Amino acid sequence: MAAKGKGAVSWEQKMERLRRRSLPERVLRICDDAARRTEYDEAKRAADRARLLAESDADNGVFAERARLAAERCESAREALDRASVCLTFRALPRPVLEELIHAHPPTDEQAADGAAFNPDTFPAALIAASSTDGMSEAEARELLDSWSAPDANALWEAAWEVQQEGRADKAADLGKG
Structure with a gap:
């Protein structure tokens, strides 16, 4: 059996944390606007590619700027998708x-x-x-x-x-x- 060391968490503290855990949730996004879904998917792929390229050559300012612009476009597309969607949470x-x-x-x-x-x-x-x-x-x-x-x-x-x-x-x- 392991001995309690300095800073060890007591069973009561662990139990309190376990009691406070929230239950898992899942969100179902419903969007009938195919153009918004496609726009977001493409912007996300472009942002991911630009980020990977910028990370591969951290000293290249052009790659960093392209990654920043792609991330902004992705965020804008995500916001448009959010506005066109109904989300149900379970x-x-x-x-x-x-x-x-x-x-x-x-x-x-x-x-x-x-x-x-x-x-x-x-x-x-x-x-x-x-x-x-x-x-x-x-x-x-x-x-x-x-x-x-x-x-x-x-x-x-x-x-x-x-x-x-x-x-x-x-x-x-x-x-x-x-």
Whole structure:
């Protein structure tokens, strides 16, 4: 067992930090303006290339100026994309809340026979609403799932579901000597 050294953090301090951790969040950007998306993607690639070139020759003022201008264009394109977008934010639910929500939407016998852990007809809208930080209701979630194209509806579902699966702990292992 490791001895506590000077400056060691007590268990109480660690536990307090663990209690204060925020739950993971995921943002789904929805932008119907393809030109704004393309403009941003191209500006980002150009800025990345210019930055790498400037870093490869730090004494070259021309490269540094090009990188600065490309970064400004990228920021301007990002701001335009932000204005043209609607962003939906989803937050992971505490484990007991998620489990309760899953149990509130059990699969039908047929769905269970196919291996479903929850009812895929009712659970997605409930999870989207429960994890939305924007105040989306279950009825609104159902409306979007039913009226959007399959890829867009899937992106909405995946944003709410995947944040429930996000872990943020480093999985470090002390292999020791053996």
